[in-house]
Amino acid sequence: MDFSEEQIKRYSRHIILPEVGGRGQKKLLKSKVFLVGAGGLGCPAAYYLAAAGVGKLGIADGDDVDHSNLQRQILHSTKDVGYPKALSAKATLEALNPDVEVVPFMHRLNSENIMDIIKDYDVILDGSDNFPTRYLVNDACVLLKKPLSHGSIFRFEGQVTTILPGEGPCYRCLFESPPPPGMVPSCQEAGVLGVLPGVIGVIQATEVIKLLLGKGQLLKGQLLLYNAFTMEFKKVKIRWNPQCPVCGENPTIKELVDYQEFCQVHF
Amino acid sequence: MSSITKKASSPSASGGLSPNKTINLKGEVCPYTFVKTKLALEEMSVGEVLEVIVDHEPAVENVPRSIQNEGQKVLAVEKLNDTGGATTWRLVIKKEKD
Numbered sequence: 001m002d003f004s005e006e007q008i009k010r011y012s013r014h015i016i017l018p019e020v021g022g023r024g025q026k027k028l029l030k031s032k033v034f035l036v037g038a039g040g041l042g043c044p045a046a047y048y049l050a051a052a053g054v055g056k057l058g059i060a061d062g063d064d065v066d067h068s069n070l071q072r073q074i075l076h077s078t079k080d081v082g083y084p085k086a087l088s089a090k091a092t093l094e095a096l097n098p099d100v101e102v103v104p105f106m107h108r109l110n111s112e113n114i115m116d117i118i119k120d121y122d123v124i125l126d127g128s129d130n131f132p133t134r135y136l137v138n139d140a141c142v143l144l145k146k147p148l149s150h151g152s153i154f155r156f157e158g159q160v161t162t163i164l165p166g167e168g169p170c171y172r173c174l175f176e177s178p179p180p181p182g183m184v185p186s187c188q189e190a191g192v193l194g195v196l197p198g199v200i201g202v203i204q205a206t207e208v209i210k211l212l213l214g215k216g217q218l219l220k221g222q223l224l225l226y227n228a229f230t231m232e233f234k235k236v237k238i239r240w241n242p243q244c245p246v247c248g249e250n251p252t253i254k255e256l257v258d259y260q261e262f263c264q265v266h267f
Numbered sequence: 268m269s270s271i272t273k274k275a276s277s278p279s280a281s282g283g284l285s286p287n288k289t290i291n292l293k294g295e296v297c298p299y300t301f302v303k304t305k306l307a308l309e310e311m312s313v314g315e316v317l318e319v320i321v322d323h324e325p326a327v328e329n330v331p332r333s334i335q336n337e338g339q340k341v342l343a344v345e346k347l348n349d350t351g352g353a354t355t356w357r358l359v360i361k362k363e364k365d
Contacts, residue, residue: 003306012302018337022306 001026007099011053019215025053029099031212032056034121036109036137038089039063040197041127041151043075045205049125050093050100052209057093058121060105061085072194109133111256114140123208125149127201131178132259138163138171139256142247147211149204156193156229158200161219161238162207165247168220173241173248178259196228286318286359287311293322293355300326301333304360308339311362316342319358327356338364 003011003022014020014028031054035042038061046057065073065080065088073085080088086104093102105117114136118124124146126137134152141148141163148163150171163170203224210216225234246253290307292300304319311317321327331341343359 008299008302008306012298015302015305016298016333022309 001029007053010097010099014052020213024213024215027214028053028209028212029055031123032058032121033123033125033208033212034058034118035060035125035127036133037061037127037129038073038075038085039069039127039129040072040153040192041201041204042125043073043089043127044198044201045125045127045149045151045208046089046093047075047096048202048205049208050097050102052205053097053099054209054212055099056101056103056121058103058105058117059086059089060107060109060117061089062106062108072192072197074198109136111136111258114256115144118146119144121146123147123149123211125151125204125208127151127197127204131184134171135178135259136256139246139253141165142170142172143254143256149207149211151197151200151204153192153197153200155190156196156227158196158226158228160200160203160207160224160226161222162211164218164220169238169240170244170247172246172253173244174223174238176241176245181260193228196226199226199228285316287315289318289320291320292326293320295321295326296323297325297329301330304330304334304358305337308334308360308362313362313365315362317360317362319360320347320355321358322353322355324354324356327358330358331360334360 011025014025015022033049033054035046035057038059046059049057063085065076065083065085067081069076070078075089075092076085084106086106090102090104093100118140124137124141126134126148128134128137142165145165150163151160207218210218221238223236223238242249245251288307288311290303292303295303300321300323307317327344331344335341340361340363342361345357347355347357
């Protein structure tokens with residue numbers, strides 16, 4: 001494909017970079033990224049992936065936009081309240097960049113549908129806010145050997161890691177199983193600084209872009225911890241666990257699990 | 268406005284360098300002069316020579332500098348004696364690195 005005059009302008013700051021160039025930009029335009037959630041993390045991540053010219057973005061979110069989302073979920077506007085988040089996200093992203101095809105999914109992901117939905121995407125970006133989805137996405141990515149960017153946030157703190165099944169640890173190597181329902185407070189109970197998911201979601205998008213380009217160092221086997229209150233970044237090493245129930249030497253999880261919902265309120 | 272033309276090896280006014288390809292970037296300004304030069308080189312093979320015509324004066328310094336940073340070789344930078352219109356320059360670049 002040749003770039004149009006508009007594309008040359010739109011992507012010029014990428015093309016100028018020796019690590020991207022026209023070839024890297026074409027790779028991005030041919031890439032497909034699936035975002036789990038169009039919330040605090042998914043919104044900023046998707047916004048930059050669309051701006052970068054990632055050709056196809058699948059976005060799953062079963063919720064409608066609520067006023068309480070607007071403090072951080074930057075794809076949605078006041079006029080979108082009551083409207084499905086996946087559709088609101090699609091409208092904002094396609095307005096930003098017509099080169100991007102956005103495929104919305106308005107059903108919640110579960111063990112029955114996830115494999116089929118994500119199988120044709122190159123990379124998965126998890127911006128979910130609950131443990132059942134997080135474990136479901138991790139396990140599906142391990143079973144399909146899909147690269148996965150994990151991000152999560154709580155109050156003033158966030159964490160990010162990049163999971164490359166077969167090459168490094170997965171989320172279960174870090175935390176083998178979800179905490180019991182009710183033990184971890186949700187965003188609704190705990191609160192979250194609105195700008196925090198912007199930082200974490202954009203770090204996730206950065207990892208995804210480098211993965212797609214095949215350039216740079218990734219957070220493989222590393223958990224990046226960010227504290228917005230003290231303004232500190234820390235990296236901790238995480239190791240592949242040979243006893244991991246899903247990616248270990250003798251995995252016990254060979255089928256996907258639907259864990260019980262922890263909280264009836266979804267974000 | 269730019270146009271890209273494939274040239275059969277025609278001997279040029281000086282240097283005797285016969286480009287494999289010529290791009291006319293008259294009317295283009297920085298950074299697009301560099302962006303379009305880089306994109307043209309990406310489509311060429313190592314060893315081939317690209318001729319770039321520009322009329323934006325800063326590009327005469329910027330394009331050779333940036334393209335050298337990418338590992339390509341600048342063979343010639345020449346002012347062309349246009350009759351009438353604005354001054355134009357001719358940059359001759361050899362693709363050294365893919």
